[in-house]
Amino acid sequence: MNRILLIAALLTGMPAAAQPLLPAEKRLDRPSLHPRYREWMQPAGGVSVPRNPPALLWPAGGDDVSGYRVEFSSSPDFPSDKTRTGDQEWAVCALHTPLAPGRYWWRVTAFTRDGVPQRSETCDFVVPDSARRFATPTGGELVRRIAAMPHHRLYVTRDGLGAFRTRSASNPEAREFLDRARKRIDMDLVPIAPTRPRDTTGMSPFQKRSLINFMYHKFGEVATQPIVDFSLAWLLSGEEAFLDAVVRHARHVAAMPVDSDATSEDFNRSAIMYGLAFGYDTACDRMTAAERAAVLEAIRVRGERFYRQYVRDFECHSMDNHVWQHTFRNFFFTAIATLGDLPEAERWLRYCYEVWCGRFPILGGDDGGWHDGSSYMQANLVTFIYVPFVLTRLTGTDFFALPWYRNLPSFLVCSFPKGSYATGFGDDYEKMTSPSQLYMGFADALARETGSGEARWYADRLIGPDARNLYRSKGFTLYRILTDKPREGVAPVAPARNTSRFYPDAGFSLMHTDPADAREDLMAAFFALPFGSTGHAHAAHNGFTINYGGRQLFGGTGYYSNFNDKHTLLHYRTRGHNTILADGLAQVIGENGYGWLARFADTGALTYTLGDASHAYDSIRTPFWIDRMAQSGVEYTRENGLGDPGVTRFRRHFLFLKPDVIVLYDELAAREPVAWTWLLHSHHRLTQPAAAAVEADNGLAVGRMDLFTSSDLEVKVSDRFYAPAVNWKKRTGPDGKVMEYVNHWHSEFTPPAKSRAQRFLAVFRITPAGREPLPLTRRADGCITVGSWTLRAELDASRPARLEVSDSRGNAVLYATEASKIGGSTLIRTPGEADRELIDVVPASVR
Structure with missing residues (x-):
């Protein structure tokens, strides 16, 4: 029998000591769930689509592809009378008009510059009766509507100008804006100069290039702000002096070089393009023929460069940060403003419109979450509002x-x-x-x-x-x-109080005792992200943050100096989070390192989430990140904590036992024996109240974590980053002073012997200042009591995983016990209610 089990383990690539896949589990084994560039057609395989109509998406193909023919039919034979055919340059097709329920087929032919067409396989999908209907105008309809509108049209049409001015006359903010514009109408032209000067002496070429971009940050917005402000001031007032000011500043900005330290970075180039387009839309009738030609040419050369950079690339990219944050919106609005004046604008407009209808929301699904984190989510907020706002006004x-x-x-x-x-x-x-x-x-x-x-x-x-x-x-x-x-x-x-919300499409489980009042709120955030550690996201799957009173108690550590300096790559984005190291190796940066949240339940007594980060450990495979490491002088070596440790299972059960206890149960396995290291970090000093425990005090509460496993633990506590944090850009804080990157605190818990499989059980007690902590005891049979809760966990990795958590009132979480009807399920028990049996559910964003 043992020989049979061993052979099976070798054939499946699963360690013999590891628990096999259970009936309640799903395993996601794709190299990536959202590859950096699209690798398959979607929708396909007879899948039922949730939205009617869906968008058709496919890989761009090789560099020699020049365009596509899309065929869409209600018959697999594609007869002409049941087939819609269209030619286009981009690899996305939004269908716009809702379809009758039923099955549909589609295929794409790619045209190449050498003249040899390449036809795709035929894909099919089903539109169920339950699919959400969302009709939008076609790209051709949008073009015709906008082309029929004279300038000005982008924000306020001629037909709507009177109502806009009447409404704005009673708007205090509009009146204040107009008063400020009148005082600035004779302002000097904006010179080409850094917005935040820095000394680049002694820096590497990569650091110097990064710092020059940093020095000219938002220069394009600064240079064109007078155009934007005076254009709006004219729309508000009708005062012709504002039109003259728009023309004066537009003439100056149009003469700026396309490529220079100040103007070539994509944010600055797009801001200049948009500012000129807004000014042109508002004041083109005030310009001379030569001025109109100069402004349009300055717009055209930038816009066409963006189009050539985007088409058959951006629409297939999992998340091109800068484009979605700023440049897409600026490009889209430029196209609206110049349609009919630049021949290229119609192509720009149709491209942007199809991408928006076919891809948004790019880093989420229907659940409202966003993948990138709170800081870089805010970089997208303006686009989130203005694009649908303008489209709604233009189309109805x-x-x-x-x-x-x-x-x-x-x-x-x-x-x-x-x-x-x-x-x-x-x-x-x-x-x-x-x-x-x-x-x-x-x-x-x-x-x-x-x-x-x-x-x-x-x-x-x-x-x-x-x-x-x-x-x-x-x-x-x-x-x-x-x-x-x-x-x-x-x-x-x-x-409401005791609110927990689940966002599996983006990869977050968020828990609170009182989100309405941070002063006494215990907040826990648990994350495992299907999009992987792409863009500004981190390789921190099955990581977590615990806050109390609005301040961090336990969570990620480090500083963001640059997208890919040594500290960012070796600590901040990886091992600086509360995850697991295997043989000292952190999770991989890139789309191939991903996680996902498989189960969730919330009751009045507890919140339960199961995260799977089994695919978070791998070799770095994305050329983009390989190149960035090389530019930053970071060697991809095991000595630097980088590489594939062969992890095959990392399932973390995260339980919030309301209002002040958090329990984690980890199931780990690898292809070969590895040293497993359990990580816990804090911005605050970590102390050791016991051999396998650490404690942090944020001034409002004390958080203590006790860790249990089947053996002794070697514990390291330090206030040193794995790679030093250096503020080489001289970033400043809210007070305008250069920030000091102070050290944070880190703890590591490692069993003394390597193993193929490992279990950990962590118990957190969060005690507000002035209160006594809940008592925690561990009996001889391994049962743990904390407050009114009792915990039993199988920590012997040679035995099937099992977790039982219950309280004196009858609330319980039972994982892989005899109570399960489906092997490996999680049972949620609430007094007076039927038991809920949870099995893995794949997020809709990756189905």
């Missing part, structure tokens, strides 16, 4: 009528409460100590556009008692002046 279709927008308010409330540290995930997370003014303006706009009471409550909490505080959210000043939807039109709805 509500582009906010997506489930993602409807569910987004709860994600804001639970991921980033007022006065609180956020989820502790994603680049720049250490700065996310309370929502910014941008979040305030975004939530206000979201409430107006969706009618969400939760968004209204969140925005009002951030605004505070003085309504004028909203004016500080400059990114949404234009929206508040343009919209005809009043703030008072939506009644606020506060979130």
Whole structure:
């Protein structure tokens, strides 16, 4: 029998000591769930689509591809009378018109520059009766509508100008904006100069190039802000002096070089393009023929460069950060403003429209979550509002009528409460100590556009008692002046206490005792992300953050100096999180390192989430990250904590036992014996109250973690980063002073012997200041009691995993016990209710 088990283990690549896949489990074995560039056609394989109509997506093909023919039919034979055929240059096709329920077939022929067409396989999908209908105008219809509109059209049409001015006359913010514009109308032209000067002496070529981009950050916005402001001022007032100011500044900006330290970076190039387009849309009738030609040429050369850079690339990219954050919106609006004046604008417009309809929301699904973390989510907030706002106004279709927008308010409330540290995930997370003014303006706009009471409550909490505080959210000043939807039109709805929310598409489980009041809120964020550690996300699958009173107790450590300096690559994005090291190796950076949340339940007594990070450990495979490491001088070696340790199983059960206990149970396995290291970090000093315990005090509460396993543990506690944090960019804090990167605290727990499989059980007790901690005892039979809860966990990795957690009232979580009807399921027991049996459910975003 043992020989049979051993042979089976070798054939499946599964360690003999590991637990086999159980009936309640699903294993995701794709190299990546969301590859950096699309590798398969979608929808396909007879899948039932949740949205009617779906978008058709396919890989771009080779560099020699010049375009595609898309065939879509209600018959697998593609007869002409039942087939829709169209030629296009981009690899996305939004169908726009809802389909009758039934099965459909589609295929794509790629045209190449050598003239040899390449036809794809035939794909099929099913539109069920239950699919959500969302009709949008076709690209051709949108072009015809906009082409029929004379300038100005981007934000305010000629037909709507009178109503806009009448409404704005009673808008205090619009009046203040106009007063400021009048005072600045004779301002000097903006010179080409760094927005934040730095000394680059002694830096490597890579650091120097990065710092030059840093020095000219937002120069394009600064240079074109007078054009944007004076254009809006004219729309508000009709005063012709503003048109003259627009022309004066546009003439100056149009003469700037396309490629220079100040103007070549993509943010700056797109901001210049957009600013000129807004000015042209507003003041083209005021310009001479030569001025119009100069402005249009400055727009055209930049726009065409973006188009050539994007087409058959961007639409197939899992998440091109800068494009979605800024440049896509600027490019789209430029196309709207110049349609009919630049021949290329129609192609730009149709491309942007198809990508938006076919791909958004790019880093989420229907659940309202967002993959990148709270800091870089805010980089997208302006696009989230202005693109659907403009499209809704131009078409009459509500582009906010997506489930993602409807569910987004709860994600804001639970991921980033007022006065609180956020989820502790994603680049720049250490700065996310309370929502910014941008979040305030975004939530206000979201409430107006969706009618969400939760968004209204969140925005009002951030605004505070003085309504004028909203004016500080400059990114949404234009929206508040343009919209005809009043703030008072939506009644606020506060979130309930003991609120937990689940966002499997993005990969977050968020738990709170009181999201409405951070002062006494215990917040836990648990994450495992299907998109992988792409973009600004981190290789921190099955990681977590625990906050109390709005401050971090346990969570990620380190600083974001640059996208890929040594500290970022070796500590901040990987081992600086509360995860697992295998043979000292961290999770892999890239799309091939991913996780996912498989189970979730929330009751009045507890929240349970199961995360799977079995695919988070691998060799780095993405050429982008290999190149970035080389540029940063980071060697991809095991000595640097990088490489594939052969992990085959990392399932983490995360239990929040309300209101003050958190339990983690880890199941680990690898192809060969490895040293397993359990990581726990904090911004605060870690002390050791016992041999296998650490404690942190954030000034408002004490958090203690006791770790249990089947053997002794070697424990290391340190206040040194794995790779030093150096503020070589001289980043400044809110006070304008250069930030000091102080050390954080780190603990490592490692069994003395290597093994193919391992179990850990961690128990956290969070004790508010001035209170006594809950008692914790461990009996001789291994049973643990903490407060009113009793825990039994199988820590012997040679035996099947098992977890039982129950309290004196009859609440329980039973994993892989005799109570399961399906092997390996999780039973959630609540007094007076039928048991709930949980099995793995694959997130909709990866089905």
